[in-house]
Structure formats: C-alpha cells, structure tokens
Amino acid sequence: MIHRRQLLAAGAGLVVMTPLKIPLTFITGAIGSAAASPDVLAESGLAGSLELISAARENARAARVSDIDSTILIGQLSKAWARHPRPLFGMTRSDVAVLVEALARDHGMAVVYRGWHDHRADGSVHHVLHGDAKAVAMLKRQFNSTGSFGKILGEQITVLTASGGRPESVNFEVATGRQPSGRARFVSWAVAPVETATAI
C-alpha cells in the first residue's frame, strides 16, 4: 500500500524523504559554517510542510521534510548542540516542539517564535503567532494575502530565527475555501542561540 506521505513526496519532486529518522549529517553539518543560517525541519504529512521546505532552501543551511522519531531526533540534536548550538526552525506536531524547546534551554538557546495552525472544517485556517512584533505582523499580512502559509514561513526563516524586537501575539483566521492536504493541526517554532535571540 502506498502511504499518503509517499504520494506527497512524489508530488513535490524537490524534497527528500527520510523515513523514521533524521540523518545525523543534517543536524551536525559542517561545524563553523555560515553563522546564522538556520536549519529547517518539517514533519512529513503536515499541510504546508512541503511548501515550507521548498521555500526555505534558499536561506537555510539545510532543509528537510521527514517522518520524525522524537527520541532519535532529541538524541541527535543533543549531541549536535553540545558542540555547536545553531538556529533551528521547525514545522511539526506539538510533541516535537515541546521537546526541542526543553532541549534548547540546556544548550543556551531560547525559543524566539511559536505558531499554532489549525485548519477548520469550513476551509479557514486559524493561526496564533507569537514572536517579534514586526515579524508576526508581517506574517499576518502575508498570510491574509495568500493561503500558502507554509511557503511564507519558508521564505521568512531567517527573520523568524534571528528576531530581536519586542514580542507580541497575533491571533487571526484566514479563509482558504480549501481542505488541507495533510494533517491539519500543528505548530511552527524557532529556537536560536542567545546571541541572536529575544525571549518571548
């Protein structure tokens, strides 16, 4: 039987599917490479994750869509961040976000952005965004002008992982008229070393 995730990957063409675990090379990469280019991680099967990864490639050090085993991911991040903490942007289920946030604290990193995305039965998407005031206001404007918020988040990863202003929350709905093509309730988030972070 072909899994829905395989179909999504095949359709996207651009992204690489990695079943069950993230390759260590993705997390560790080349230590000492370009300072603030974030890594980007999207969980397969979420509505918008493929668009996020495609859009993020230009500004990310590495960008992957993948199934995630949280035990393996946290183990790998723990090893990598012990050597070199670096910004990470994610679009995942809630459990992964909670665990990454907790791990980040141990490595001198802070949560700099959180987003909640909830596709409703009427085709609208409810967003709650918390982060740098200018950044989340910009996201709100752009989300309202186009329904593809995965793409917009992907384009803004540098801003969202290196924000430095006053934090604020925005809470709004965007009518799309479409049903999501994937899991419909999930979070996006960003953690960054304190040199670039502002607590939210």
Added chain:
Amino acid sequence: MNAKLPRGVSKEQFASAMNAMRKVVGNQWVIVDDNPLIAGYMDTYSAAPVSSTAASAAVCPASVEEVQQIVKIAHSHRIPIWSIATGRNFAYGGPAPRSAGQVVLDLRRMNRVLEVNTELGYAIVEPGVGYVDFYNYMQKHKLPYWIDCAANGMGGVMGNTLDHGVGYTAYGDHLLMQCGMEVVMSDGSLMRTGMGALPNSTCFPLYKYGYGPYIDGLFTQSNFGVVTKIGLWLMPEPPAFKPFKVQFESEDDLYQATELMLPLKINMIIPNAAITTHLLWEASLFTTKHEWSSGPGALPQSTLRRIAEKFDIGMWNFYAALYGMPEVVEENWKLVEATFQKIKGAKIILGEDRKGDPSFDYRARLMRGEPNLTEFSLLNWVGGGGHINFSPISPASGDDAMKQFHMIRQVCEKYGFDYIGEFVIGWREQHHILMLMFNRYDADESKRAHDCFAQLIDDAAAQGYGEYRTNLHFMDAIAETYNANDGALLKMHRRVKRALDPAGILAPGKNGIWPIGETPETES
C-alpha cells in the same frame, strides 16, 4: 531590570544578591530578565498564565560548595530560591517556581554519576543527571544493571525521585530505591542522612535508616533543604525478561482486570509497576482527535469503539513484565496467562505478536529501563501542547478503579475534555493518572482545563481520594484537602518549615508549605 521581583525584596537588595551570586558561579550562570534564557524557566504548558510563575532570575551552580554559597547569599539577602534538578516535570510545572519573582536555583550543571558499585548494586548521582545520561553511562561502561526511568525520558533521576515519581521496572518505586541523601540546609550548612552522618562510613547508599529518626522523606516534595546527592539501588539485569500486554474489549473489564491483577502484584509474580491504560492514551500514538471530530466536547462511545477497532487497541490495555531466571519466568507466565484468560474477550499479546507496534515497543523499553520519548505523542491528541496531570491515589481494587474512572470521566466530559487516563499499579495501591490535554493557544479551552482540574480535586477529596503530586498552580488546593484533624499535617509541615528555614527562603509555597506570615494570598 523589568522582572517582577521576589515579594518584599527591593531592587537594590535583589541587584546586590545577584552580584554576590555572580562572584560565586560566574556571570554567565546568573540569568536575569534581560537574558533571553530566562524564558526557558517558564511553565508554558499549564492552564494558567505564564506570568503567574515567571522567575526573576536563575542561578546555576556547578558544585555543592557553590550551592552552599548561593544559599548563604539568598539567606542573607532574604531572596526566595526555587531549586530544580533538571526541571523537566512538564505536566507539573517544569522549571518554573511556585510564584512570580522567585529565583530558580538550577542544579543541572551538577550532572555527574559519582559512583556505580557493581558488587553492591548502587549508584550515587548528582541532581542534574538525566535518565538518558544515566542510561548512556551504564551502557558505556557495560554495567550489568538497569536504570529505572519515568515515561519522560528527558526527565531527571533525582528530581523524579524527590517528587515521588515512578518508573516501570521492578525498581519502579523510586523513593523506595533511594538510599542516602546529602542536603544543603537553609543556612548553607551541609548534612548527610542515615549512615552518611557517620564519618568514614561506607554505608551511605546501603542502609537507609542510620540511627535515630529516619528523615529522608522530609526532603521530598518539600522545601526544607536543597538535595545535592542521592544514593540509588540498581536492579540487576535479569537473565529473562518477558513483557506482555492484555487488551480488554469493554470498559467494564477494568473491574475484573484490577481484581485479578492484585494477587499477582502482592505475591510479586508481577514485580514491576504495571499499567492499565485507556484506549485514547494508546490511540494518540496513531491518530489525533481532529481526525475523528472537528466539533467541541468529548468523543462519544461510538467513536471510541471505531478507534479501538481500527487500530486494534483495547478499551483498556494492561502492560506488565516478568523478570528473573528463565524457568521461573515461564512458570509464572502460566499463572499470568491463566489469570487473564478468565476475562471474556481478553487478548494476550507478547512482543513477537506486535513487532513494530510503537505502543508495545515503548512500554517494553520502559519496563527494561530504556528511556524514550514516545509517550509525548499524547500532546498531539488535541495539539497545542497544553497538559496537566491529575493524579489521585486509590486502593488497587476493582471498585475503586471503576469509581474513579467514572467520576473523573464525568467531570472531564462536563468541561468538554476526553478522558485520557491510566492506572499505575504499585505495591497495594494505584496511581490514577489523568492526562488533561488542552490547546494552550485557545484561552477558553485553557480556562476550562483549569476549572476542570479544580473540580476534580474537590470531587476526589469528597470521595476520600487525594493526589500524590501536582502542578504548581494546584499545590495549595491539594495540600488543603489533606486536612484531617483541623489540618494537623499541614500545620506540622509549616512548623518544620519554621524550624529548618526560619527566613523562609527555600522554595516558598512548595506543596502548600509557606513560610510563616506568607500565605498564598499575600504571595499572589
């Protein structure tokens, strides 16, 4: 500086204390409110506003001597300090202090496994040792012992033990397996309990009781001292290990399953902390609520049945394991199998029957002391990350299990939440753990979760059920339910507090124990 200061502490007093602490631990290990890392000390997963428990600062010592100096500074400056080991008891408040403005004393840098004795089977650990650290240490040194971990593999050995946490091997009652304790008192002096008080004794981690009153329990779920070391007994790796699961078709089977299980537990045929878990606890590994309903309220019985059928999950699911010599395990298995076959429709499952099943896999790993994070999948049931645990104790009887199950589910449904619960069966009692999952991005849902929890405390207490552990925001409410004889127990706790910490600087409000003259109302 913008943070809310500790109650009754001036800006100057606070700044002076922070400067003194910086001299002890170094600048980078005193985190104040203009440092983004302070946000990592918030309780972001409970139903109350994070500001209500936001720390004014965090201080991270690296040694017992530094802890002593920090406590002395806190004492002389009258700064309340809230100690955490790793701060990862997420459902109970995480790294946050009881009330806004308290300074977190973060002990995670003290993360050494100080000793593992393979002949006598014990370890001595510092506060910051996490389950993964401990597991890796044992693996690296190829030691013939298992650790016992909580379901939260990111958690810490000492913090969980001091908060009366449990694990899933035969050594799952963590406090029972703790032996010997080192404590920094509120004046900065250092005390060792039990045999540790005798100079030159090597029995600190071997004999709990020493001479005179046995006092280790005073330093658990309390604020009478800062624990900086504990001894732990380790479970030898058994020659045979047989994890199993029994699925039950009906919710009413909980009665018979509990009744039949109790003799197996009391006679130590099943020696580990066995679990009876409800359908939705299991289902959250495979699906989300949103895939079954987009409306408000708890899922109806008809939907629960469909979920059970689709994923081949029992309405209740019993997990336990047998340990020991292979011949003994096989003999005991005959007894276990015969016992559960008495329940109509019970399906007995072994590991080979469920290869690749994440629910069986993570339970089996926990029952052999292998830390993992799979159970966090519960957070995806509704999404949004909000969760608080309601954890009443009851006798391990069928009547009590059914009574608690119905009572708690009724209250959950009144507030629009699904019942997601399990019973952790101890020596003769059971911990009933309700995972109250809510979307923390939804203010109404968060408020309902808070109100639901408050009603659960009252309803449980009216039936004679009390919680064994709780979230920061409900510590006072639960302490007040233990009020027999005009609140004699809480009064005694507060008298001990006054004797051991007259300045009231150690974790004010922990488990309802406030310093004299400081009440929850005045603090808030």
